[in-house]
Amino acid sequence: MEINQIQLDALREVGNIGSGHAATALSTMLNRRIDMSIPEVRAIEFDKAPAVIGNIEVPQAVIYVKVEGDAPGKAVFFFPLQSAEILVQALFGTNESFDLFSNEMAQSAMKEVGNIMVSSFLMALTQFSGIPLQPSVPALAVDMVGAIFDAILLEDGVLEDTVLFINTQLSGLPQIEGKFVFLPDEGSLSKLLGAIGV
Amino acid sequence: MSNVISVGMADLKVAKAPDILMTAGLGSCIGICIHDPLQRVGGMAHIMLPTAGGSNGGNLAKYADTAMDVLVEEVLRLGAVKTRLRAKIAGGAQMFSFPGKPPVLKIGDRNAEQVIIELKRLGIPLLVSDVGGNFGRTIHFDVGTGDLKVRTINHGEKVI
Numbered sequence: 570m571e572i573n574q575i576q577l578d579a580l581r582e583v584g585n586i587g588s589g590h591a592a593t594a595l596s597t598m599l600n601r602r603i604d605m606s607i608p609e610v611r612a613i614e615f616d617k618a619p620a621v622i623g624n625i626e627v628p629q630a631v632i633y634v635k636v637e638g639d640a641p642g643k644a645v646f647f648f649p650l651q652s653a654e655i656l657v658q659a660l661f662g663t664n665e666s667f668d669l670f671s672n673e674m675a676q677s678a679m680k681e682v683g684n685i686m687v688s689s690f691l692m693a694l695t696q697f698s699g700i701p702l703q704p705s706v707p708a709l710a711v712d713m714v715g716a717i718f719d720a721i722l723l724e725d726g727v728l729e730d731t732v733l734f735i736n737t738q739l740s741g742l743p744q745i746e747g748k749f750v751f752l753p754d755e756g757s758l759s760k761l762l763g764a765i766g767v
Numbered sequence: 768m769s770n771v772i773s774v775g776m777a778d779l780k781v782a783k784a785p786d787i788l789m790t791a792g793l794g795s796c797i798g799i800c801i802h803d804p805l806q807r808v809g810g811m812a813h814i815m816l817p818t819a820g821g822s823n824g825g826n827l828a829k830y831a832d833t834a835m836d837v838l839v840e841e842v843l844r845l846g847a848v849k850t851r852l853r854a855k856i857a858g859g860a861q862m863f864s865f866p867g868k869p870p871v872l873k874i875g876d877r878n879a880e881q882v883i884i885e886l887k888r889l890g891i892p893l894l895v896s897d898v899g900g901n902f903g904r905t906i907h908f909d910v911g912t913g914d915l916k917v918r919t920i921n922h923g924e925k926v927i
Binding site for chain 2: 615616619625626628633635670705706708709710711712713714715716717718719720721723724725726727728730
């Protein structure tokens with residue numbers, strides 16, 4: 570579907586409120602201030618989509634939560650490995666190093682981060698739009714970011730020519746960077762836009 | 768000197784020896800490599816989904832069932848002989864599993880199945896495949912020798 574400027578602005582605002590809630594949730598968890606940038610909303614051709622996330626061959630820790638409800642979609646957090654490790658260290662209050670490929674405790678901590686942040690994001694989205702949305706159990710993959718992202722894009726066996734991104738940058742703790750991407754499923758976007766009256 | 772030619776998502780390229788075709792970060796997608804060992808030419812397609820399912824127009828390299836014919840055609844144009852063509856494939860992973868939910872028809876497996884069907888249809892022998900698992904792959908295909916190098920982050924590197 571074509572999206573006009575007013576709709577893009579509305580989506581940016583929705584994304585802003587949602588990611589604000591998500592950042593607050595993470596701040597509470599870590600007891601530190603975490604900021605999320607004003608989201609960038611854009612429609613990208615699918616083959617250019619992975620490059621938005623970074624060098625596709627470089628491994629990242631990716632938390633994937635399916636959004637279920639009346640306007641389903643996909644919520645994904647991307648953390649460079651070093652940032653993910655710092656995040657886990659902050660959560661556990663230690664300087665110990667964690668191997669995210671194998672350490673199950675670190676992996677479940679990352680999933681919990683995803684769970685809490687996506688839940689807060691969706692709560693805000695539901696309040697704003699009146700459309701009930703729930704998160705699935707989070708899943709984690711630590712691997713080449715391109716491989717992870719193509720698996721997420723293709724999971725349902727369909728692929729639109731363009732993918733809508735609501736993309737926000739996470740910052741706050743020194744050296745932590747991450748990205749949050751919300752990908753509404755095809756029919757969901759018009760439902761969300763309809764519900765907020767644009 | 769050999770050039771490394773990069774193949775993007777839903778893309779296909781052909782080359783002559785000593786060039787190398789590569790595609791990075793295959794998840795559930797599949798890299799299909801075919802070559803003629805005598806003519807020393809070959810091609811690679813990076814397909815994303817099994818079948819176009821009636822959606823025509825569009826990018827043929829996106830689907831297993833439409834990419835293969837184009838790939839073969841382009842390799843033949845470089846001088847390959849169809850009966851000498853042979854194939855190697857890699858990819859088709861399942862990167863995530865959700866606890867408690869049996870994955871319905873995993874897309875990586877469906878991609879691999881469809882690629883094998885298409886190879887059979889065209890009568891191209893599949894020499895070796897490295898598909899499945901839960902990890903990403905980057906592949907380099909030497910169109911002259913037919914060596915396919917499969918690189919992963921945490922599951923080693925091998926030449927098949």
